[in-house]
Amino acid sequence: MSSSKKITLVVILVSIYMFSCVSSTEFEVGGEDGWMVPQSKTHGDMFNHWASHNRFKVGDTVRFNYTKDSVLVVSEEEYKKCKATKPQLYSNNEDTVFKLDRPGLFYFISGISGHCEKGQKMIIKVMEIESSPDSPPPSSSSSPSLPTSTHKKSSAFKTSVQCSSSGFLAIAVLVVSIFGLA
Numbered sequence: 371m372s373s374s375k376k377i378t379l380v381v382i383l384v385s386i387y388m389f390s391c392v393s394s395t396e397f398e399v400g401g402e403d404g405w406m407v408p409q410s411k412t413h414g415d416m417f418n419h420w421a422s423h424n425r426f427k428v429g430d431t432v433r434f435n436y437t438k439d440s441v442l443v444v445s446e447e448e449y450k451k452c453k454a455t456k457p458q459l460y461s462n463n464e465d466t467v468f469k470l471d472r473p474g475l476f477y478f479i480s481g482i483s484g485h486c487e488k489g490q491k492m493i494i495k496v497m498e499i500e501s502s503p504d505s506p507p508p509s510s511s512s513s514p515s516l517p518t519s520t521h522k523k524s525s526a527f528k529t530s531v532q533c534s535s536s537g538f539l540a541i542a543v544l545v546v547s548i549f550g551l552a
Contacts, residue, residue, distance in 0.1 A: 394429040396467070399492070404435035407480070407490045414489030417478075426470055426496045434466040439490075440481035441466050449477035449493065452486035473498040 399405050400420060408416050426432075434441045440462035448454045459468065460481060470476060473496045480490035 394427075394431065396431045396433055397424055397426070399432050399434050405439060405441060405480070405490070406436060407485050407488050416489065417492035421492050421494050426494055428470060428473055428496055430470045430496070431467050432470065432494065434461075434468070434478075436464055436466075438482075439464075439485065441468075442479050442481045443468065444477050444479055446475070446477055449479060449491060452479060452491065454479065454481070457481075470494065470496045472496065 400417060405417075408414050440460065442454050442457040442461075443459035444454045444457050448457070454460075462481065468476075468478075476494045476496065478492045478494070479486040482490075
């Protein structure tokens with residue numbers, strides 16, 4: 371096989387492998403403070419403020435850390451009423467991870483009586499297309515400032531890259547057979 375064919379083959383295989391990789395981010399809701407009842411009325415919208423400063427895409431996850439509480443995924447109507455009769459998800463295990471599996475809005479509330487009314491609720495908007503990691507978060511100058519402890523740690527808990535090896539293998543076999551290397 372000629373040198374140019376080998377280089378072409380390597381470029382094709384590396385390109386295919388890179389395009390079969392998907393990155394996702396796990397966000398820690400509320401930063402270091404976690405999922406808790408806001409301490410004052412001035413911070414009553416702190417979770418929506420936090421969510422508005424992050425870019426969520428399909429495949430990302432949100433981690434709720436809490437003690438003696440719960441998290442519910444609810445409809446818009448249940449969110450507005452702070453009462454859920456048929457939540458899409460109920461979890462009280464103190465460490466809940468929820469995968470954002472579609473674009474659109476997700477509504478979260480606490481399942482403990484009175485917590486949602488005090489501001490322990492959040493709306494997350496998942497983008498239809500992946501945002502550039504270099505794009506700045508939206509600014510919201512009219513929102514109250516968050517407690518300093520939520521700024522000590524990045525809201526992104528961890529970022530992972532997953533690559534599909536089965537898709538890569540199938541394409542590699544196809545390329546090898548096309549170039550007649552077998």
